[in-house]
Amino acid sequence: MIAEIGHFALVIALALSLIQSVLPAWGAKIKDTRLMAVGQTTAPAIFLFIALSFAALTNAYVTSDFSLINVWSNSHSDQPLIYKFTSVWGNHEGSMLLWVMILAFFASLVAVFGNTLPATLRANVLSVQAWILVAFLLFVLFTSNPFERQIPAPFEGNDLNPILQDLGLAIHPPMLYLGYVGFSITFSFAIAAMMGGRIDAAWARWVRPWALIAWVFLTAGIAMGSYWAYYELGWGGWWFWDPVENASFIPWLSGTALLHSALVMEKREALKIWTLLLAIITFSMSLLGTFLVRSGVLTSVHSFANDPERGVFILIILLIFIGGSLTLFAFRSSSLKAGGLFQPISREGALVFNNLFLATAAATVLVGTLYPLIIEVINGAKISVGEPFFNMTFGPIMLPLLILMPLGPLLSWKRADFYPAMQRLFAVFISAVLVAILVLAFTKDEPYLAAIGIGLAAWVILGAFAEIATRANFRKAGLVGGLHRIKGLPRSMWGTAFGHLGMGVMLLGIVGVSAFEKELVVEIKPKDVVTISGYELKYNGVIPVTGPNYSESVLNFTVSKPGEKTFELNPTKRFYTARKTPTTEAAIETIWLSQLYVSLGDIKSDGSVVLRVWWKPLIVCIWLGAFFMSLGGLISLSDRRLRVGVAKTSKGRTKFKSLENAV
Amino acid sequence: MTRKQKRLAGIGAIGVVLMSAVFMVMFALNDEIVFFYSPTDVIVEKKAANGERFRLGGLVKEGSLVKTGNTVSFIITDTEYELKASYVGILPDLFREGQGVIAEGALNASGDFAADTVLAKHDENYISKEVADTLREKGVWQGNGPKNKASSGQNAKAGK
Numbered sequence: 001m002i003a004e005i006g007h008f009a010l011v012i013a014l015a016l017s018l019i020q021s022v023l024p025a026w027g028a029k030i031k032d033t034r035l036m037a038v039g040q041t042t043a044p045a046i047f048l049f050i051a052l053s054f055a056a057l058t059n060a061y062v063t064s065d066f067s068l069i070n071v072w073s074n075s076h077s078d079q080p081l082i083y084k085f086t087s088v089w090g091n092h093e094g095s096m097l098l099w100v101m102i103l104a105f106f107a108s109l110v111a112v113f114g115n116t117l118p119a120t121l122r123a124n125v126l127s128v129q130a131w132i133l134v135a136f137l138l139f140v141l142f143t144s145n146p147f148e149r150q151i152p153a154p155f156e157g158n159d160l161n162p163i164l165q166d167l168g169l170a171i172h173p174p175m176l177y178l179g180y181v182g183f184s185i186t187f188s189f190a191i192a193a194m195m196g197g198r199i200d201a202a203w204a205r206w207v208r209p210w211a212l213i214a215w216v217f218l219t220a221g222i223a224m225g226s227y228w229a230y231y232e233l234g235w236g237g238w239w240f241w242d243p244v245e246n247a248s249f250i251p252w253l254s255g256t257a258l259l260h261s262a263l264v265m266e267k268r269e270a271l272k273i274w275t276l277l278l279a280i281i282t283f284s285m286s287l288l289g290t291f292l293v294r295s296g297v298l299t300s301v302h303s304f305a306n307d308p309e310r311g312v313f314i315l316i317i318l319l320i321f322i323g324g325s326l327t328l329f330a331f332r333s334s335s336l337k338a339g340g341l342f343q344p345i346s347r348e349g350a351l352v353f354n355n356l357f358l359a360t361a362a363a364t365v366l367v368g369t370l371y372p373l374i375i376e377v378i379n380g381a382k383i384s385v386g387e388p389f390f391n392m393t394f395g396p397i398m399l400p401l402l403i404l405m406p407l408g409p410l411l412s413w414k415r416a417d418f419y420p421a422m423q424r425l426f427a428v429f430i431s432a433v434l435v436a437i438l439v440l441a442f443t444k445d446e447p448y449l450a451a452i453g454i455g456l457a458a459w460v461i462l463g464a465f466a467e468i469a470t471r472a473n474f475r476k477a478g479l480v481g482g483l484h485r486i487k488g489l490p491r492s493m494w495g496t497a498f499g500h501l502g503m504g505v506m507l508l509g510i511v512g513v514s515a516f517e518k519e520l521v522v523e524i525k526p527k528d529v530v531t532i533s534g535y536e537l538k539y540n541g542v543i544p545v546t547g548p549n550y551s552e553s554v555l556n557f558t559v560s561k562p563g564e565k566t567f568e569l570n571p572t573k574r575f576y577t578a579r580k581t582p583t584t585e586a587a588i589e590t591i592w593l594s595q596l597y598v599s600l601g602d603i604k605s606d607g608s609v610v611l612r613v614w615w616k617p618l619i620v621c622i623w624l625g626a627f628f629m630s631l632g633g634l635i636s637l638s639d640r641r642l643r644v645g646v647a648k649t650s651k652g653r654t655k656f657k658s659l660e661n662a663v
Numbered sequence: 664m665t666r667k668q669k670r671l672a673g674i675g676a677i678g679v680v681l682m683s684a685v686f687m688v689m690f691a692l693n694d695e696i697v698f699f700y701s702p703t704d705v706i707v708e709k710k711a712a713n714g715e716r717f718r719l720g721g722l723v724k725e726g727s728l729v730k731t732g733n734t735v736s737f738i739i740t741d742t743e744y745e746l747k748a749s750y751v752g753i754l755p756d757l758f759r760e761g762q763g764v765i766a767e768g769a770l771n772a773s774g775d776f777a778a779d780t781v782l783a784k785h786d787e788n789y790i791s792k793e794v795a796d797t798l799r800e801k802g803v804w805q806g807n808g809p810k811n812k813a814s815s816g817q818n819a820k821a822g823k
Contacts, residue, residue, distance in 0.1 A: 161786055163756075233783060234753070299765070299782075299791045344673070356677055360684045367688055371696070382699035382793050384718055386767075389695040393687045521733045521752050581787060582756045601753040602730075610733050612753050 003068055006056025007147035010097075010137065013049040013104070016042045017133040020107075025127035028120040028196065036119050039126030043111035046133065047104040054088070054101050057146050061088050067153035070094065070146040076159035076578045078549035083165045089173050090164040092294065092310075093146035098174065099290075100136045102181040106210075107133065110185065117206060124192030125185070132184055135317045143310045159549065159578035168228030172221060176248060179218025180286040183255060185210040187283035190276045191325055194332040199272055204265035207279065209637060211262060215255050216633035222248050223626030234584035234599040236614045238513075238622055241390045243298040246369040247289030253362035254282040257355045264348045267413060271348075273333045274355070280329060284322045285362070291318050297373060299384065346416045350408035357401040364393045402456055402507065406463020409496055410470065424470050425463060432459035443516070450515030457511060460504030464497045495636025498628050506625025509593075512618025519615075525608040533615035535561045535596060537569065542607050550576045552585075553603050559589065559596065571598045571611075593620040697767060701797040702744040711770055719746065719776050720765040720794045728760055739764060739776070742801050748776040755783030763794040 020042040027035025057070075061084050066072040074091040075084060089095040107129040114122045140146075189207045193199045225248070230238045239245060258278040264271045292298055295311020342348050368385045375383050406428060410421040436455025443450070471489055474482035518533045530537045540556040552574040560566040571587040586599040594617045601610035699718045704710045711717045719739055727738035736749040737760075748766055758764065758781065766778035782791075 163785055233785075234756075235783065296792065299793055356680055360680060364684060364688055367692075371692060382796070383696045384699065385692070385696050389691045392691040392695055393684070396687060397684060523732045579787065584753075584756055599753060610730075610753055 002056050002059050003065065003147045003149070006053040006060075007145070009049040009053040009056070010141060010147075013046045013053070013100075014134065014137040014141065016046045016049065017130045017137060019130075020046065021127050021130035021134055023127075024123035024130075025195065028123040028127075031120075033119060036123035039123055039130070040111045043104070043126055043129070044108040046130075047101070047108040050097070050101045050104045054097055057094060057097060058085065058088050061085065064157065065153075066155070066157050067149050067151070068146070069148045069150050072150065072154055072157045074160050075157045076549055077156060078578075079160065079165070080548050082167075082170065083160060086164070086170040087160045090160050090169055092307075093140070093144045095173055095177075096136070096140050096144045097146055099177055099181060100133065100140055102174075102177050103129070103133055103136060103184055106182060106185045110188075118196075118198070120196050121189075121192055121198070121203075121206075124195045125188045128188035128191045128195075129184065132188070132321070135320070139310075139313050139317065143307075143313050156578070159576060162550070162574065162576040162579060162581050162583045163232055165576075166228065166232055168224060168232060172224040172228050175217050175224055176221030179214050179216075179221045179255075180248070180251065180289065182210065182214025182217055183251060183279075183283045183286050186214065186258065186279040187325070190279035191328065193276065194328050197332075197335075199276065199336060201266050201269045204262045204275060208259070208262045208266060211255065211258050211279075212633050212637050215252075215259055216630045216637070218248070218252050218255060219626055219633065220630045222252060223623050223630075226626075227623050231586055231588055234586045236519075236586075236597050236599065236612070236616070238619065241368070241385075241387050242300050243369050244293050244300040246365050247292045250362050250365050250369070251282050251285040251289060253358050253365065254278055254285055257358035257362070258282055260351045260354050260358070264351045268342065268348050270342065271352070271355075273336050276333070276336075277329060278355075278359075280322075280325045284318075284325070285366070287314075287318045287321060291315055292369070298369070299372075343415045345411065345418050347408065347411045347413045349416075350404065350411050353404065354401065354408065357397055361394055361397045361401075364397060365390070368393070402460055402503070405460050405500055405503065406466055409467040409493075409500070425466055428459060428462040428466055431462055432456070447515065450511060453511035453515070454508060457504050457508035460507060461501055462504075464500035464504060467493060468497055491639030492636045495632045495634075495639065498632030498635060500632075502625040502628030502630075502632060504625070505621050505628055509618050509621025509623075509625060512594075512621065513616050516617045517614060520613045521610065522613075523608060523610045525606065530611065530613060532596075532613050535559055535615070537598070537613065539611075542603060547574070549578060550574045555587075555600060555603070555609065557587070557598065564591075569596070569598050571600045573600060573603055590620060593618050593624070595619050699765075699793045701741040701800075702739060702746040703741050703801075705746055705770070705776075706744045714769050716767065716769050718765055718767045718793075719748065719778070720763070720791065720797060721745075722794075722798070723758070723760050723762060723764050725760045739766065741797050746776050748778050750778040750781055752781075754781055757784045757787055763790040763798075765791055765794060 020039050023035050024037075024039035027033070027038065057068075059065075060068050060071050061075050062081070064071070064075060064077040064084070066075075070091065070093045071087075074094070075087045079087065087094070089098045107126060110117075110122065110125055110129070114125075117125075186207050189203070189210065193203050222245075225245075226238050229240075230236065258275065261271050261275045261278055265275045291311060291314040293300075294314055295308060297308075297311060368389050371385050372383050375381055406425055407421055410416075410424055432455045435458040436451045439451040439454045440448070468486060468489060471493070472482040472486045477485055520530065520532050522530055524530060524539050526539055526541045528539050530539070536559065538558045538560075540558060543554045543556060545552045545554055552572050554570050554572045557569040557571075558566060559569055567589055569587040569589055572585040574583045574585060575581070576583065584599055586597060588598075589596045594615070597614040597616055599612045601612075603609045697716050697718055698710070699720060700710050702719070702721055705717075705719065721739040721741040724738035724740045724745060727736075729736050734749060734751050735754060736747060738745050739748050740746075748768075750766065750768075765782040766776065767780040767782070768776055768778035771777045784791075
């Protein structure tokens with residue numbers, strides 16, 4: 001019965017979405033405020049109904065209602081409670097429901113907190129968001145209905161795919177979807193602006209917080225996914241340039257470009273057409289990613305069973321939205337007045353440079369991802385494009401971007417001088433060179449590239465704070481005066497600093513682990529000792545353990561290194577009884593920023609086992625970098641809230657106005 | 664510089680960046696892609712010549728899996744022709760005899776396939792499109808047996 005309520009709630013949400021997709025936009029056209037206001041009621045209602053539906057599905061999972069096909073095929077009554085919850089989105093149908101719920105969530109945020117927006121813009125945004133909702137609600141109801149029943153109900157379920165029974169899965173998909181789907185709002189703003197016709201600096205100011213929110217979640221979501229794949233799949237890699245990964249990375253690249261170009265549009269009222277286009281492209285790439293992941297047209301190391309017919313449905317949605325928005329763009333962009341020209345050496349010049357390279361990088365990843373499809377259509381050959389391609393193309397494109405990253409924030413708007421900015425970076429430059437020399441001195445037989453790479457990372461990391469150091473001006477103002485100045489700096493400056501810092505820290509991790517990683521594959525028996533990078537791993541034996549819905553064999557190792565604390569590692573082979581599936585639980589020990597990683601093969605009856613051991617220097621920096629980037633985004637957002645009043649309140653509104661006058 | 668010259672210089676600079684990117688991409692697409700072959704492609708049509716890296720896909724032949732120390736060997740078959748493959752390391756958990764597999768590597772001197780990567784599946788119902796196509800060409804769609812067809816219906820669709 002509860003499942004039927006959930007199903008019915010989805011149908012009501014669809015009906016409300018249909019209303020919202022017409023009335024507010026119509027109201028905006030005929031200037032009827034009552035019609036325009038409809039969206040403010042329907043949007044939260046749609047969210048509530050989809051949330052109700054989601055709650056109904058969750059209830060079915062928690063109570064193990066196997067009369068639902070979806071629950072039966074992805075759940076088991078013995079699962080720990082937490083995985084009964086995460087099972088809800090650990091499958092196609094449930095995760096699509098989460099997808100539309102987040103879509104509706106963002107629409108209702110605009111409805112509730114968008115008081116400072118012009119009424120027509122808000123109405124149009126809500127209508128466009130409702131178009132996307134209609135499309136995906138139809139998709140869920142007709143091709144991926146999680147509420148389908150089966151009679152008679154089986155006694156036991158098939159269990160969730162064992163590799164998804166992990167806390168990483170509890171967080172990764174919701175984060176990723178908040179990012180993916182968050183860019184639907186910037187898309188809706190772009191379409192709404194083209195419908196309403198007003199595209200100016202104010203528009204950029206309204207859009208930027210939304211783009212920031214989506215970007216923060218997307219960054220965190222991708223990083224979570226990377227870490228989850230790293231520890232759960234047991235093969236020690238953190239990025240594979242796999243189609244499924246690229247599908248989330250392309251919107252990240254264009255979304256990052258959007259963040260930067262919206263800045264130019266906000267401050268200088270330039271790059272308007274380009275920013276609109278980026279807003280459209282970013283969400284289109286999210287849709288494309290959804291299509292690639294769900295349809296299975298590309299072979300991916302992360303593929304789950306998928307269904308080509310669903311792919312066709314998403315492809316149609318994709319074509320309608322991308323085709324429609326680009327057509328509208330083609331008609332409207334010519335009527336937009338281009339912004340003024342500006343000096344190449346200026347803040348905006350640096351941001352254009354950033355956009356040029358980020359967009360090129362996104363296009364390169366897109367080409368590499370889609371090329372196998374294109375080739376197969378043209379001559380039937382089956383190919384794959386992997387890491388070597390991306391190392392050869394993506395790497396060189398990112399390089400100039402990283403080199404000039406510390407410089408950008410030091411240039412002033414409109415017209416800047418190159419040499420003073422370089423002077424300010426002189427200390428940073430010397431430090432970076434010193435770091436590179438130190439790396440060269442302390443490593444033997446390592447490629448020069450590693451030292452240069454780490455030097456570059458130091459350049460980006462230290463350079464990230466050059467702007468703040470310049471503003472503080474400790475030399476002139478003294479320590480107290482400098483600190484006082486730092487306190488007065490806008491938060492967005494800290495946001496930029498942390499975002500750029502994150503990039504440098506991530507680069508440090510990537511270079512460190514690529515250049516200095518050690519790997520070992522050996523067969524060992526109990527009491528054997530394996531040595532890697534100074535660490536001695538003593539194999540003590542196998543301990544059998546019984547878990548709630550699995551049994552496992554835990555290998556026990558004592559790890560010691562002269563001068564360091566000894567610790568234990570327990571890599572494990574699990575066997576999930578319901579699916580008769582083995583999984584490997586790698587053992588990972590974090591030592592400062594590096595990790596010792598132990599994975600294992602099948603265990604023989606005498607306890608001998610093939611072991612794969614990695615020493616991964618600096619690898620933690622990769623995810624730490626992503627953390628700093630997200631943190632930077634959040635800091636910027638807290639600044640924006642004060643100024644823009646993204647988050648409600650009449651107080652915020654007056655504040656916004658007064659600041660508006662001040663600016 | 665006049666306004667027009669500035670604009671031209673800007674467009675020129677952007678053009679240079681884009682052109683070099685296009686050039687790099689085309690160069691890389693020429694050299695760095697990996698073809699997918701079935702055992703028939705390799706043995707009959709001699710597609711994988713002199714040390715070329717490629718992906719080999721098919722079914723793992725029943726009873727062919729041998730593990731010695733840290734090395735495993737198995738036979739990849741498309742039911743018509745078969746090729747011996749070896750791999751140093753740990754096989755993915757869902758690697759099974761009688762099921763689809765994709766491995767990446769090159770032919771060694773003796774004509775066997777030396778794999779350095781065996782692609783993992785995340786899901787026991789999943790079979791990659793390439794392997795499915797190969798088997799369909801041979802007219803022997805086997806999927807993963809009737810159990811999965813009943814549970815998901817997805818392989819049945821892929822096999823039509």
